[in-house]
Amino acid sequence: MRKVIALLSAAAAVAALGGVASAAEPDATTPEDTGQGKLVWSSCNDATTPALQCAMLDVPVNYADPHGRTIKIKVNRLPATAPKDKQQGPILLNPGGPGDSGLWMPAYISGQIPKDVASTYDWIGFDPRGTNGSDPHVVCDAHYFDGERPDYQVGQGTSKAWLKKAAGYAADCAADWSWLLPHMTTVDNARDMDSIRRALGVPKINFYGGSWGTSLGSTYGQLFPKHVRRMVLDSIVGPTISWYDHNILQDKEHQRRFDAFAAWTAKADSVYHLGTDAAAVEKAYYQVEDALRKDPADAAPAPGKIGPAEFEDTFYGGGYNFLRWPRMATVLSAYLTQHDTRPLNIAYNKYAAPGADDGTFPAYNAAQCTENAWPRDWEFWKKDQAKVNAEAPFYTYNNMWYNAACMFWPYQGNPAGRLKITGKGGLPPVLLFQATEDAATPYEGGLAMHDALPGSKLVVQNGGSFHEILFHGNACLDDTFTAYLRDGSLPQGTGRIAKTCAPEADPTPVLVTPPPTLTAKTAAPAAPLSPTDPEAIHGVLR
16 A cells, blocks of 8 residues: 555656656756755775775756755766866766766776877766765665566566566655656756766866767757767667667567577587577577576575576676677586586676665666656557567567566656757767667667767677677777877768778687586675676666
């Protein structure tokens, strides 16, 4: 009953606000006075990067009420070290999500480009509102992802369990956060970026964003085009597609990446012994999943067990980063040839086990569920997603249940959709990067963003599949980024695609074996990947 009342109260709160005003197209001429505080920098006490500085910034909950209730955004800065006359101002950084922390980015991204260019910028990271080190930190059912979760596959009879789980999550969010959730959209976060700009005391900012960060950056550029100096968007969300339809594109692209993984593994049958054709490898995958339905594996040190849902979560990340493929193939090989679950345990704890709640999932839902009108009828979802699943069974139902809270979200999505991106109003040329095989932000999004932004230049990695394609050692891509940051140089191609780069080579097939001291019944140590690990994935736009 408490959850039902919370939902009704949340709906009443939205009605009192006149709907989700922040999700609709705002007035970009809002006065500069937003009631935000100032940035008071102090050391982050980061032993690896001692020069890193941290601060908290007060911003309005609702920019339509600039002198009302405020929240705090955590910001960090790696200051420019070049002479003053060589400095090029701040570059704000966002890795995606929605809701992922950007605090790791100043030290990492600046370290990926030549020092003579990196030293000319103030590198600015921040935690989006409601997440990580920002205050408050939104938490809704912190144990939502603990294993063993219900099976994702509708045919296993778990739909009622997932519907109850998703509805409960939405209600838990509304119970405590009805005052903030309607104001966690991409537009709200873009306005926070401009609050950071004003607090920095500069007329213009530079920006790099990946995944959802491309939606954030293009939204900022639409609202504040004259405050943009340079902008780079990497792995691009299409500017007009609804989030529901975007998920369907993801399902189909993830199927293609899974097929590519299976084909790669089949070529290495002498290593993995899973069959010499892709169909045999895919059969092996589903064989392991079916076995885990009957006998879930030990998840320790993560809570619960590794059942089919946890197993799927361990594998879908291969669509973002193919450097995971050797470990994924090892998991299947070890299980089927030796019934050894240790590689599965290690992979799950690295890739998929729930960590400390960082506020990303509430932020993800608050943005996606509120920015578009979602279908609210389970019967529609069931029929529509079954059609998608018939074409793309690897990821469809996994992705569906990840987004199912939008079916019950207490704040109705904006019927007009997301803010329209036109690139008008003085926005300078934007540099775009897109891989043709990107599963999370499919190729169509890069083309659509280029078409929406006059003067933009699109760099395509033909055959590439990394999600966020910069900083993987590809000189063709990284040098283009560096040249743009150095002096604004853009690729000179005049067609729809201004420049094409080659993909990275496939990984070498190897067995990624557990440490020899681990027995079959010994829990593998949790060793989650850091954002700078080559196997990590950034900007996880599920």
